[in-house]
Amino acid sequence: MKLAFIATGDIAQPTFRHLITHGPRPCLLITQPDKPVGRSHSEFLPPEIKSLAIENGIPVWQPERIIEIADALTDLHPDIIVVMAYGQIIGKDVRKAAKKAIINLHASLLPKYRGASCIQSAIANGDTETGITIMRVIRELDAGDIISAKRIPIGKTETAGELHDRLANLGPAALDEALKILAANPKAGTPQNEAEVTYAPKLLRENGRLDFTKPAAEIERFIRAYHPWPGTFTEVFVKGKTKRLKIFPPVEIAHYLIGPSELAVHEGQLLIGCSDGAIALSQVQPEGSKPMPATAFANSL
């Protein structure tokens, strides 16, 4: 069986590696172009999965827009196309290139959290479980018929980064299962319940701004959910200037009443007030500085 892999994000690495080792071996990797990175735009960094492909002698295509390679892909006659965290909408001409099926591994329990920030959303909303769903790729994003899903519980102090890695490691087994189902029944799949659909839009750094008029429990989840990307921050007034202050997990809910956004030092902990109490910070990073313990930051206040 001929399989083509379309992926960019790190979450796809374990699955890609699994296919290389245990088969069916991908005959091609399609990934996003190398992106400029760094302060001066001078360095170009390839997706890590690209290096993985090259090390294993798998051809790599990096079109600006995936539609550009639709014809070439069709000429390869792949049976199955597997998509995971690619970062572009898969156009019709690409979908048609798969002789048997084109499927997508998505890091949520669909139909919940269609979209890019599915992992963050699950934690931010306080869900107790999430998983990997495998569905068919159709015109609408993450909306195709579901072939299979694997569930895992979400830890009470887990960050999105940690959950991301666990979900990534769930990929290989999830894909094996889906391929088995498809082999038995090429038309397998259950439509998603449209009434339960929710969306998790792509995040920007600005989305990490903390709103201290919310309850402490919600803010604590938010900080875990947005770590390490896009991160969370607030603004503090130091030396006559407003400076951005990044906040890192873990944070603890403190039963100490101060006003929203108000800073306080109590029993050696740096606190910020929320609507119903405060959160105790462990690590922060003021604009222009490296990350530091919250107590160190408190020393200069």
Place this chain on the structure above:
RNA sequence: CGCGGGAUGGAGAAGUCAGGUAUCUCGUCAGGCUCAUAACCUGAAGACCGUAGGUUCAAAUCCUACUCCCGCAA
């Protein structure tokens, strides 16, 4: 040349504009106080102020060049 902030004992900062004895909040060590303490009191150690030049009687501070770190933006 995308925009901006920064480098001062182990940590975080003030001092730089108006050059003149190294300051603060912590930490560390020693001692004291206390039933007790992430509390309080006393004392101590620890810094060639990022690097290299320059100006000056005198430079953390002014001038020039350089290195490194970080925030935004992509």
